Amino acid sequence: MDDVQRLRSSLDPFILSLLATVAIASVLPARGAGARAFSDLSTAGICLLFFLHGARLSPRAALDGMRQWRLHLLIFTLTFVVFPLLMLPLTLLEPGLIPHELFVGLVFLSVLPSTVQSSIAFTSIARGNVAAAVCSASMSNLIGVVLSPLLVSVLLGANARVSGSSMLSVAAQLLLPFLAGQLLRSRISPALKRHPRALASVDRGSVLIVVYTAFGAGVVAGIWHRVSWQQLVAVGVIDVALLAIVLTISTVGARMLGFDRGDRIAAVFCGSKKSLASGLPMATLLFPAATVSTIVLPLMIFHQIQLIACAALSRRYARRQAPEALADGAGPQASALAAAS
Known part of the structure; x- marks a missing residue:
């Protein structure tokens, strides 16, 4: 029975939903008017997703977390400097080992901001500095709205259609809804706290719609004829190596900077993540529609790997926590902060 329970706990329902969505899009892709309708629906879903992100973020928790500026600087460096630098050796593998579109996808993955929900959740499970994680993950996404497209333009040049209009489109879909959520937070935050499951359903449902739309367009364009299982x-393997290297750098770097245990945990989980929720809509705006489904494959694979690896790592941190640290209420406080975010 224990083996069965462990197997069930290791199968994240969202990962299974992603795989099922890809399978459905591969068999029954939307075409014509249906494709246009799903495209509009995915745009609306992403706007709603970032509106709810803004409504969830507690300004007080964010301000409390901003005091650890050295921690945020480390996380920012990991997210937007170390990750892209680690992609440079891949130029030697392209196009021999991996096709050009997958190479573009790996570079795109490297410049994306950190996740919000999973960074905070794993930091909370590991009993780290949740207030700092809330601040860092949220600021990463806000900065990423502007910085990620600019880095795409620098690293990929003509392979991405970064222009003033595309930057405005990214801001319109991601940043403006977030700011609107912040403005209306006092009115709708109580309802969000009363219905956390409904909120999670909107989060995941929005991502699944974007996945179906992108992969449906890719299937129509012949994605599975362009990518082999060996290339996947x-x-x-590249995603696993990338995550392992960044986890190591974040752990060693946090120790060298003299951070306490809570800050080290926040650095590890915020600095090693890449956001699927931000990356998918950004990809649809920055790359040609026929290539988006191939370009986001490395991100989708990385997303699943980071969830599995960080879930195990967060439980390991929690088991190592000293009994006296657990007794002082750090766990419940962390959970409350995560809920407030």
């Missing part, structure tokens, strides 16, 4: 395995 190669991308998976």
